[in-house]
Amino acid sequence: MNRTDRLYALVEELRAVSPRPRSARWLAGRFEVSSRTIERDIGALQQAGVPIWAEPGRTGGYVVDRAHTLPPVNLTAAEAVAMAVALHRLGGGPFAAAGATALRKLLAVMPATDAAGAHRLAARVxxxxxxxxxxxxxxxxxxxxxxxxxxxxxxxxxxxxxxxxxxxxxxxxxxxxxxxxxxxxxxxxxxxxxxxxxxxxxxxxxxxxxxxxxxxxxxxxxxxxxxxxx
Structure with a gap:
């Protein structure tokens, strides 16, 4: 599984068990990577605006706030790329950064196969x-x-x-x-x-x-x- 697919799968895994936490060690075993890789991935998702936090303690781990995330979104690859092209035209406007964050949030809740298809199509534009x-x-x-x-x-x-x-x-x-x-x-x-x-x-x-x-x-x-x- 490449990193893009893993990021989307991480969000879906945390959504599925929320409000229960998943430890970095458990997630590392689930996705067959190191705990350090999981920590970097979680950090990237947090920077993208996904509401994930860490619960301390022996039974703690990472939790995603379902109330502030979207359920899986059935955007097609072409629809996601269309949004990216529209955002590109915002240039340095006042809503460019907010638009990019919104797109990342939508991508984070797209099914992994659809999101990967969107990235492949975007690479051809x-x-x-x-x-x-x-x-x-x-x-x-x-x-x-x-x-x-x-x-x-x-x-x-x-x-x-x-x-x-x-x-x-x-x-x-x-x-x-x-x-x-x-x-x-x-x-x-x-x-x-x-x-x-x-x-x-x-x-x-x-x-x-x-x-x-x-x-x-x-x-x-x-x-x-x-x-x-x-």
Whole structure:
């Protein structure tokens, strides 16, 4: 179990037995890590705003306040990432920090598999500057999430439409537009397509097999960053 999954599982374990405590030693055995690792994880959750405290004594341990936590939330991975993109656009505004804390609280009560899926999807969203507000066709978004090949009709700057099969691997956003990041089978190379120029979309029954990084797109280091949910 990776750390992200373990943090969510810790909250759920403490919620399940609240108001009874769980000791660091018990939790370490449950998650097959050291007690010191559990203590660091609890500290990270507390800093994120999860209401966990320690009860002293031989029968003490860590307790979460159920009255101030949410039950499991059925957000999809795409919904969680949508919230993160919206928060990113707050920039340095007065509610940016509060928004980030709220998102962390929601992630903490999402089922572990859904939360892990949200982190994987967020890692495929790359932003330059404040990020765009332009539209992305729903079928495109669904294909990126599902990892399916697309056949697109794409209009160039002169309006000429070409049809090509692409493997969508993520998104690139600048302050004006969203781009679909793909491996283009027509060109046998990485290509980015402005989503507002995609005229037709068909989802094919083929899985995406490619992975691309920022360097593959020719973007200088420091100009591109992946979306973060924490």
């Amino acid at each position: 790359h932003l330059i500057g404040g990020g765009p507000a332009g539209p992305v066709p729903a079928v495109v978004a669904d294909a990126v999430t599902a990892g399916r090949v697309l056949r697109i009709g794409y209009a160039d700057q002169h309006g000429t439409v070409s049809v090509r099969d692409v493997e969508p691997v993520g998104y690139l956003g600048n302050p004006i537009h969203w781009y679909l990041v793909t491996w283009c089978r027509l060109r046998s190379a990485p290509r980015c397509f402005r989503t507002d120029r995609i005229r037709e979309v068909t989802t094919l029954d083929e899985p995406v097999t490619r992975e691309l990084r920022g360097a593959d797109l020719g973007i200088p280091p420091g100009h591109l960053r992946s979306l973060s949910l924490v």
